[in-house]
Amino acid sequence: MKFESIKLHNFMRYKGETEIRFSCNDDKNVTVVLGDNTFGKTTLAQAFRWGLFEELNTTNYTKKKDIVLLNNEVIATMSPESRQTVSVEIVIRDGNTQWKFTRTSYFKRKTAGDRDLAIVQDGESKLTMIIIQDGIPGKVINNNGENTGADEKKYKKGCVQETIENMLPRSLSNYFFFDGERWGDAKTAKSEVKGSINTILGVTGLIEMMKHIKDGQGKTVLKTLRERIKGSGDEYDRLQAEIKALDDSIDEYEHKIKDEEDALETSQRERDKLAKALNDNRQIEEDQKKFAQLEKDISNMEEDRENYYADVVKMFSGSARFFAGEMLPQVDALLAKVDLEGKDIPGVTVDTVDYLINLGKCLCGEDLSEDSEAYKNLMQLRKVIPPEMIGGAAGKFRDLLYDWQYNAQSLVSDIEDKAGDFDSIQDRIYEKIDEKDLLEKKMDRKANIAALRKNYNTWVSLCRNHEQKRNEYVVRLDFAKKTRDSKNQQLDVLSRQNEANESVNRAIAYAEAVYAMAERQLKKKQSGVFEQLNEIISENFDRMFNDGEKYAKLEDDYRIHVYYHSVGGSKDYEEQNLSNGEATAINFVYIVSVLELARRKAAEEAGAGETDSGIINLPLVLDGPFSTLSNENTSLVAKKLPEFAEQVIIFMLDKDWASSGLDEFVLPEYCYRVNKEEKANSSTIERGGLE
Amino acid sequence: MAVKKEPPHVFEYFKTSEVFINGRFKEYVDKMWVQNKVQESMVKRLVDLYAIAAVIGLRAKRRLPDDRVGDDKRTIQMKQLTDTYQTLAPIMKLVLMLDESRGLNEEERIRSAFRIPETKEEHDAGMELFNSYARGGIEYIYEMLVVRPGSPDDEYGDQRINNILALLKDPMECPEIG
Amino acid sequence: MATNDSKVNNARVMAMFMAIRNSELKNVRTLQYDSKDMVKRITNYIVKQADDAASDSKEADVE
Numbered sequence: 001m002k003f004e005s006i007k008l009h010n011f012m013r014y015k016g017e018t019e020i021r022f023s024c025n026d027d028k029n030v031t032v033v034l035g036d037n038t039f040g041k042t043t044l045a046q047a048f049r050w051g052l053f054e055e056l057n058t059t060n061y062t063k064k065k066d067i068v069l070l071n072n073e074v075i076a077t078m079s080p081e082s083r084q085t086v087s088v089e090i091v092i093r094d095g096n097t098q099w100k101f102t103r104t105s106y107f108k109r110k111t112a113g114d115r116d117l118a119i120v121q122d123g124e125s126k127l128t129m130i131i132i133q134d135g136i137p138g139k140v141i142n143n144n145g146e147n148t149g150a151d152e153k154k155y156k157k158g159c160v161q162e163t164i165e166n167m168l169p170r171s172l173s174n175y176f177f178f179d180g181e182r183w184g185d186a187k188t189a190k191s192e193v194k195g196s197i198n199t200i201l202g203v204t205g206l207i208e209m210m211k212h213i214k215d216g217q218g219k220t221v222l223k224t225l226r227e228r229i230k231g232s233g234d235e236y237d238r239l240q241a242e243i244k245a246l247d248d249s250i251d252e253y254e255h256k257i258k259d260e261e262d263a264l265e266t267s268q269r270e271r272d273k274l275a276k277a278l279n280d281n282r283q284i285e286e287d288q289k290k291f292a293q294l295e296k297d298i299s300n301m302e303e304d305r306e307n308y309y310a311d312v313v314k315m316f317s318g319s320a321r322f323f324a325g326e327m328l329p330q331v332d333a334l335l336a337k338v339d340l341e342g343k344d345i346p347g348v349t350v351d352t353v354d355y356l357i358n359l360g361k362c363l364c365g366e367d368l369s370e371d372s373e374a375y376k377n378l379m380q381l382r383k384v385i386p387p388e389m390i391g392g393a394a395g396k397f398r399d400l401l402y403d404w405q406y407n408a409q410s411l412v413s414d415i416e417d418k419a420g421d422f423d424s425i426q427d428r429i430y431e432k433i434d435e436k437d438l439l440e441k442k443m444d445r446k447a448n449i450a451a452l453r454k455n456y457n458t459w460v461s462l463c464r465n466h467e468q469k470r471n472e473y474v475v476r477l478d479f480a481k482k483t484r485d486s487k488n489q490q491l492d493v494l495s496r497q498n499e500a501n502e503s504v505n506r507a508i509a510y511a512e513a514v515y516a517m518a519e520r521q522l523k524k525k526q527s528g529v530f531e532q533l534n535e536i537i538s539e540n541f542d543r544m545f546n547d548g549e550k551y552a553k554l555e556d557d558y559r560i561h562v563y564y565h566s567v568g569g570s571k572d573y574e575e576q577n578l579s580n581g582e583a584t585a586i587n588f589v590y591i592v593s594v595l596e597l598a599r600r601k602a603a604e605e606a607g608a609g610e611t612d613s614g615i616i617n618l619p620l621v622l623d624g625p626f627s628t629l630s631n632e633n634t635s636l637v638a639k640k641l642p643e644f645a646e647q648v649i650i651f652m653l654d655k656d657w658a659s660s661g662l663d664e665f666v667l668p669e670y671c672y673r674v675n676k677e678e679k680a681n682s683s684t685i686e687r688g689g690l691e
Numbered sequence: 692m693a694v695k696k697e698p699p700h701v702f703e704y705f706k707t708s709e710v711f712i713n714g715r716f717k718e719y720v721d722k723m724w725v726q727n728k729v730q731e732s733m734v735k736r737l738v739d740l741y742a743i744a745a746v747i748g749l750r751a752k753r754r755l756p757d758d759r760v761g762d763d764k765r766t767i768q769m770k771q772l773t774d775t776y777q778t779l780a781p782i783m784k785l786v787l788m789l790d791e792s793r794g795l796n797e798e799e800r801i802r803s804a805f806r807i808p809e810t811k812e813e814h815d816a817g818m819e820l821f822n823s824y825a826r827g828g829i830e831y832i833y834e835m836l837v838v839r840p841g842s843p844d845d846e847y848g849d850q851r852i853n854n855i856l857a858l859l860k861d862p863m864e865c866p867e868i869g
Numbered sequence: 870m871a872t873n874d875s876k877v878n879n880a881r882v883m884a885m886f887m888a889i890r891n892s893e894l895k896n897v898r899t900l901q902y903d904s905k906d907m908v909k910r911i912t913n914y915i916v917k918q919a920d921d922a923a924s925d926s927k928e929a930d931v932e
Contacts, residue, residue, distance in 0.1 A: 154901055166897050205894040212893070212908050219905060221912045309849065310729045316855050317735040320742035320778055324785055327750065334788060338798045383802075393805045400781055412859050419847040419856065426848050507912075507919040513882040514889060514915070521886075 001167060002029075002647040003619050004091040004098065006051065010071040011086050012043045015682040020044070022619075022649055023670040024093060030641075030648045030665040033685070034657055035674030040683035041651035044674075045623035051088030051103050052164050054125060068119065070107045073682055075117055083108050083122060092167065098132040101164060129160040168618065197558075197594060201529065201601055206522045213515045217251050221511050226488070228504045229495045239491050246484040253477040260470035267466055271459035278452055287439055294436040301429045308422040315415050325405030331398055345385060353382045525601070530554065532600070536593040544585050544636055550575060552589065560586050585629060588637045591620075595645055619647035626652060631659040638662050702814035703807055704821070705779050710741065710767040714758025716826050717765050719833040733836050733851060738771040742778050744828030745821055749786055750863040753827030754820075786821050793820070832858065881922050885915065 008018040022031040035041050046067075049055050056067050068075070069086045078084060087104040105125045110118040127143035141147055145157030198204055213221045226243075356362055357378065366374040492508075495501045534554045541552035541560075552560050562575040562582075595618075620641060626634040638660035641648045652660070669687060676683045712720050724740055725731040734740045748754065772779065787804035795803065808814035835858040836851070845853035889911055896902055902910065 202894070204897055205890050208893045208897060208907075209890055212904065212911055216904065216908075219908050221908055221915060224908060224912045225916075306730055309852070312852055312855065313729055313733060314735055316733065316859075317739035317743075319859065320739065320746055320782065322859070323743060323746040323750065324782055327746070327785060327789070330789060331785070334797060334801065338801055394801065397781065397784055397805075401785075404781075412856065415852070415856060415859070416846075419849065419852045422852065423848040503916070503920060503923075506923055507916045509877050510882060510885065510919045510922070511915050513877045514886050517882060517886045518890070 001092060001094045001619065003621070003649060004093045005089075006044075006047060006091075007089040008047050009087040009089075010074050010084065011047050011050075011088055012067070012069060012071060013040045013676075013683045014043065014685070015071045015073050018685055020672060020685060021670070022647065023667055024647065025667060028665050028667045028670075029646065030650065030662050031670040031672075032657065032662065032666055033649075033651045033672045033674060034654055035651070035676075035683075036653065040674045040676065042623055043683070044651055045621060047088050048090070048621050051090045051101065052168060054103060054127075069105060070119055071682060075107075075119055078109050078119070080109050080111075094167075096134050099163070099167070100130045100132065100137075101127070101160065102129075103127045127160050129163060197529070197533075201525060201598060203522060203525050206518050206525070210515060210518050210522065213511055213518070217254055222508065222515075223247065225504055225508050225511060226491070229491070229501050230498055236491070236494050239487055239494070243484055243487050243491065246480050246487065249480050250477060250484065253473045253480060257470055257473045257477060260466045260473065264463060264466035264470060267459050267462040271456065271463055274452060274456040274459060278449070278456055287442060291436065291439050294432055294439065298429060298432050298436065301425050301432065305422060305425045305429065308418050308425065312415055312418045312422070315411060315418070319408070319411060321404040322408035322411045325401055325408050328398065328401045328405050331401060335394055335398065348385055350382055350385060353378055353385070529597070533593060533597050536596050536600075537589055540589045540593050540596070540640075541586070544589055544633055545582075552586065560590055562586065585633055585637070588625070588629075592637065592640045596640075618645065619649060620645040622648070622650045622652075624652055624656075625650070626656040626660065634659045635661050702809070702811055704783050704814065704817055705772045705776055707814065709769055710772065710822065712737075712741075712765040712767070712829070713763070714760045716755075716758055716829050717763055719829050719837075720765055722837045723833065733855065736771060737765060738767050738775045738779075740829070740832070741767055741825055742775060742782060744832055745779075745782050745786065745825040746828065747831050747858075747863065748824030748826065748828030749789060751827065751831050753831055754792065754823040755826040755830060756823065757826065783817065783821055786824055787817065790820060790824075835861065878922050878926070881918060885918050889914070 002024045003022045004024060005019060005021045007020075008014045010016065011018075020031070020033070023029055033041055033044060046056055050069070070084055071086075074084055084107050085104055086107065087102060089100060089102040092099045092101070103125055104127075106122040107119045108122045110116065110120045124144075129141045129143070131138045131141070139147075141155050141160055143158060143160035145155065145159070147155040198207065211220075357368055357375070360368050362368055362374055362378065366372075368375050368378065492505065496505060537552055537554055537560060541550075541562075545552075549564055550562055551565065552562050555561050563572045564575060565572060622641075626638070629637065634656060639662075641650075642662070642665040648662075648665070650662070657663075672685050672687055674683050674685055720737065720740065723733045724737055729735065734743070784804040788800055790800070793800075793803075803817075806813075808817060836854045839854050839857065841850050841853060842857075845857070847853050847856070892910075893907070896907060
């Protein structure tokens with residue numbers, strides 16, 4: 001199946017009509033659109049996605065909710081009452097049949113205000129399909145179900161979208177619309193991937209067939225046929241009633257099983273999400289311990305630092321003596337100028353004078369009353385004789401100052417030492433604070449691991465419950481089916497006794513035979529698919545990564561897991577943290593491998609004489625897929641694509657084009673270039689981009 | 692016979708009353724000392740600052756009159772003065788010896804330093820002289836420890852410590868004798 | 870009377886299988902018919918084929 005063309009009308013940056021025709025040539029099956037970033041290549045991928053699925057992707061530049069579909073230049077010309085359309089028309093070809101899908105949206109101005117250029121969608125989008133058989137177009141089929149005449153019953157609401165889904169499964173859209181820059185949203189559930197692989201391998205047809213003949217819920221061919229059997233006798237009727245009851249139970253069980261499996265899958269997904277978060281958080285538990293320790297260290301160091309400062313303050317508080325001691329030279333200079341020796345009269349001291357004063361009479365007999373001259377003289381003398389003479393006191397004083405000076409001589413250096421200590425610890429505090437900040441950024445302090453763990457355990461037990469219930473129902477279903485089948489056999493025996501049933505019984509026999517054939521076919525196709533795919537994946541991985549230490553394996557979850565070969569006999573260790581480039585490369589490996597598998601299967605079946613095995617060959621639409629790959633890997637991957645995909649449509653930068661080696665697969669008329677004038681808002685596409 | 696005379700009545704310095712710090716000097720002091728908060732102070736006790744300030748004021752030859760605006764003041768309690776007597780008293784002697792503002796000659800200055808005041812007037816005059824130098828010192832210290840913005844010669848990370856060291860190393864003007 | 874013990878003609882089974890499967894594949898892509906319709910169509914087809922097979926073998930018997 002190939003894309004023939006895409007036509008855009010006022011879609012995002014492409015004003016007016018823009019059409020690209022794609023190469024449907026078997027050998028040169030690559031169409032390339034070159035252009036710099038921001039010029040509009042991603043918009044083309046969006047056009048595919050929107051046209052087919054009415055979906056948009058968040059890009060590097062805009063969140064998907066903010067994307068405006070209508071071209072800006074057109075918006076600017078809109079009057080308050082005008083209505084403009086945006087449409088994308090995609091033509092797909094498969095053999096002699098073409099399908100033309102057109103999706104249209106209508107827009108009007110949001111408010112009447114002159115300056116407000118906001119627009120809003122007017123009504124629902126319209127989706128139509130025209131099937132062109134051998135060049136002859138059929139009627140326009142509307143997705144909203146408004147199709148008149150005989151078509152009304154066939155083409156109900158949603159029919160066009162469902163057709164698109166069947167041709168290009170939305171679940172696979174992440175595989176065949178490969179958006180190199182946005183990769184990583186692997187939200188596809190296992191059942192979708194598995195179903196998608198079934199689709200690719202053309203197994204869906206078989207499954208449908210088996211469903212319609214026997215396995216389906218509700219009416220099946222076999223049920224219909226059996227109902228036509230004319231029964232006779234009570235035993236016959238009884239058996240029929242029992243079979244009907246069993247059929248009802250079987251339906252019920254099948255429903256229940258599906259419900260449990262859906263619930264199980266959801267639970268598993270949630271459980272795995274939480275497991276990953278817990279794993280990330282295991283690190284956080286340790287980080288939290290480390291963080292708390294750092295905080296404690298910092299607090300202790302700050303206390304030390306404050307103590308150092310307090311020490312400085314204490315030392316400085318006693319510095320009066322230091323300052324005073326420094327004035328000793330001044331004191332000495334002053335004392336030197338004055339004769340303080342006083343009178344040293346042998347044997348005469350202050351006690352002598354006091355004694356004489358008390359006596360009231362001097363040695364020489366003079367009267368020593370308070371008002372007498374002799375008294376005054378004696379009092380003056382008292383001041384200058386030992387021990388009152390100042391010389392002694394002064395001497396003591398200067399000795400004191402000397403002591404002060406001596407004892408304070410290390411004050412400044414002591415304070416400087418403390419200052420040094422203060423600074424060192426301050427530096428260490430800064431270091432620790434930096435460490436703490438880094439750590440804090442690293443971990444989410446709000447992560448409540450206990451709650452995460454509790455949540456995780458809840459999902460684990462839910463998984464277990466659903467699995468148990470499912471298994472229970474499977475057992476019961478199995479039993480019911482076996483019982484029913486045996487009763488059917490009994491019924492067959494009875495019915496053969498009635499000749500009128502011959503025709504029906506014949507039909508039943510053929511139906512059973514056809515079913516058995518389908519079942520065998522299915523088993524054959526599915527057997528070894530997983531193993532084969534794994535083989536191919538392994539090979540491609542080795543080729544791309546060329547890393548002897550690692551290998552890749554597809555696991556039960558239908559995702560590729562990367563492992564390191566174990567060293568010394570321990571269990572192989574899984575590489576959880578892949579870089580963006582590695583994750584992209586892995587997904588390429590997946591796509592290329594699935595496509596290669598499809599090709600191999602097709603070849604097998606062709607070799608076995610089968611035509612149209614139903615294997616789907618999907619076209620690949622790739623937007624900037626190589627942006628995160630190395631040149632070497634780009635070339636490796638690029639070369640494989642045309643080999644395994646029926647058609648490759650690729651948007652890329654010139655620099656990636658050079659290393660892709662794809663030029664041998666491109667016809668010149670299928671090379672385009674996106675241009676954007678420097679001042680212009682809109683982009684244009686022109687042919688012949690390879691000059 | 693003369694009656695044994697008691698030695699003359701004495702008014703010892705730092706033993707009679709508290710010391711008050713008023714007006715803008717209180718403002719200065721508040722920036723350098725917060726009671727019980729060593730991390731916000733630069734001296735442990737107010738009396739420590741008082742003692743340092745007196746010496747600094749003397750060295751820097753700065754005497755300042757009191758600034759009694761309003762009732763706001765800081766008080767140095769008697770107990771503090773008594774505890775620090777062994778430091779304050781010698782500093783008082785230093786002040787009395789080296790102060791040149793009283794119009795005394797050198798010998799008179801020296802003698803004044805070694806007398807215990809015999810009258811209240813003498814005591815008060817000595818205390819006022821001491822306190823005026825203390826005020827000058829408080830202002831000087833404030834300029835050094837609080838106002839000083841730091842210089843390229845400062846060696847350490849903490850500016851308070853740098854200013855303390857700068858003060859300790861400040862040559863200051865020393866009163867010259869003769 | 871032949872006991873209808875699954876006496877089926879293998880070549881015919883093969884042909885039926887291919888036809889039905891092709892029809893399913895086509896329908897998967899175009900969704901022309903819903904499940905109920907498909908069941909009806911297949912049933913009718915199988916019945917007709919079975920009857921044709923029977924008359925073929927009767928002719929064979931006769932021959």
